[in-house]
Amino acid sequence: MKVKFLSIIFFLISLSQVLAQDFEVAPVTLYFNANPGESQSKVVTIKNHSSEKKSFILSSTDFEITTDGEKRYRPANSTKNSIASWLSISPAFFDLEPNAERQVTVSVQPPTDDDGSRWGAIFVRTTEEKTTFESDAKLSAGITISPRIAIQVYQTAKSNKNLKAKIDQLREIPSEDSTERWFSAIVTNLSDIIIHCKVFLIASNMQTAKEHQYPPVQFDSYPKNTQKIILKMPKGLPKGTYALAAVLDYGSNVNLEGTQMVIQVPK
Template identity: 30%
Template sequence: MFALLFLCCAFNAVAQNLGAFPTTLDFKLAAGQGESQAVTVSNGSPRKVQFRLYLNDWIRDSLGGHIYYRADTLSRSCAKWVSLSTTFIELEPGQSKQVTVKLQMPEDPNATKEMKWAMLFIETVEEANASASKTTAASVRNLLRIGVHIYQTPPNVTKKEIRAYDLVPAKDAANTYNLICQNTGDIMLECKAHLELSAIADGNKTKLDQIEFPMFPQQRRLVTFELPKNLAKGKYSALAVLDGGEDISLEAVESEIEVK
């Protein structure tokens, strides 16, 4: 389905009708290979909308937040090999257009030794008349943006591996624990983690809801578990389980915790 954007205030109705599909482009290219994929940008709003398109580098931090950088800044960037069929689109109400995203890998085998990625931003701009003394100038104000993830995983890069290191109390919140884990493999993984508690006093068991999250290769991650408010006070054996998906063994760490 289309990725819809939401914005408070007066522009909310328009934002809900702007979209891009797909929001993830997966490439699996060897050295020297190229491939083009299409992204459809749509305007379901009642007004004409203009978009500018550009690339950024990005990473996920230890809590899963996105940090953005200028294109072709990071060692894992594939931005320099990406070309766009256009960097500007204007859509009338109800109109859609396709943008071609081409990834062309160089012949250099070093370029395909590891997974690389980038982000394509499709950002709305609005022209507004701004009066300055006796002249009128067009000013551009950024409004919204959609991020399209671009992933390049060479066919020779296949190692899947995860590690769960420790379960530790969160420093800034009571009855909250962080599972410290890492993707020690070479490709991005869609991971799941959950926490199982067993009361030492009576053996009563509690299982917290599963948390799903992606991890880039070599990324370290903190997965935060907040204990239920109604959990009885006392000591518990806590088992944190990390699942990296198919073909990967489960990882787990066990710790004794106390609810006060």
Template identity: 30%
Template sequence: MKNLLISILLLVSTSSVFAQTGITVGPPRTYFIAGPGQQQTQRISISNPSKDYTMELAVSFEDWQYSTYGDNQTFPKGTLATSCAAWLSIPEIYFSLKPEETKMINVNISVPKDYVALDTIPVRTAMMFVTQMNPKTGVNKEGANIRIALRSGIKLYQALPGKNNADIEIEGLKYNKGESQTLELNFSNTGNIWADGQIAVELLNQENGKKTELPSSNFFTMPRDKRIFPIPLPKELENGTYLASVLISYGEKDAVKIGELEFNYEKSN
């Protein structure tokens, strides 16, 4: 008799569409601007694209933060000092979606009247999880019966009304020799609001003038976040002396910060 395994897939905010696993959620990030004693409601869409399968779903709230490398870290509700999970509510915790049905959920935030914002915590966050309660049966590549349950997370942000300043500061840029052959960018969010944007890198071979542009990367940060951002160098890069120019563009006004580094590149054996 084949063993029955239960697999839970965790999908967090990288995309609003998860059709291959049987659910569509959007938007992946939701923002609240509300001060002490204020309430605000945002709407989130959840759809079941299946043509023949009814999904039983449950909604819950947890805490989250970014790691130094930008990975998502989740914690039980109320664990982090930056949590706003206790301020959030929805009309229905449990509901079902018929095949090809879409449901709009009202997510409400209610900031306590006596809330006093700290300069060290200008933004609060939470994660809203939508969990499938009736796992679907399937077979994995080894032939074992499995039951796949979906759990997708939507990031929620709260900030105060008024002037919010997004700011990124580059704190370091270095070349890591050896097997890794990477550039390492260190930067921090020194503003009082979330900041996201793109990182673009250009390498100039100072011996022959050849320019190499690396693929741009997206990043997301919260106030006071410190980030280590490894930048892999192309395997086909020629040996030589290079000038690396790193451009960080961020915020609604596309602010720009630039860092430069001269380094001697030599392929590892």
């Protein structure tokens, strides 16, 4: 009975993986660096892997970033840094035969007086026409929306070099892994553009001056946004007192930022 149950579970998992691959989108992240008034375009390829003809619709949407770095989708043009009004998609609706593919052009044109960062997403969905009897009255034209793939879209003018960020509030937090010690810190983006950040954790023995550096945490920091990051240090340092530093690197032409605390490593 147990074997039969497991077989059913594996079948359902396999089935979900097949259904999830009815269509493919590439790439799923677009980075633009158009200067004010300049237009830039990129191409996205959509492939229909199903055995049936499919109709596709592409629509823009906004997203916000929480302090934990999670994305929360919002309606287009509803957030301060929405890219939706700068964005054009061609074509935004089309049909694809089985195993066929179509290229879609995504263009961004910021206004002449704005060199700040904007971001958002494009949802790619398949649609299924329904009869009038089947259609829900709340759905326009009898179309129901299927599962979607999101294309992340980012724009930062290449002429804007005014980067500014800080890191502080380094502290130890409970670890969910018995082989590691976990620490948190707060990174604040003080500029008007998206900044790619790397944060290194460095432990320096205060008696011997020997340093231990750990792989960085990498992430995008959004304008005027504060984000909590988690830094992990494997257990196993020699016994002693350590100066622990979280060092923020967010560009080759700016100074490093850091925050520090003292920790004890027992036997």
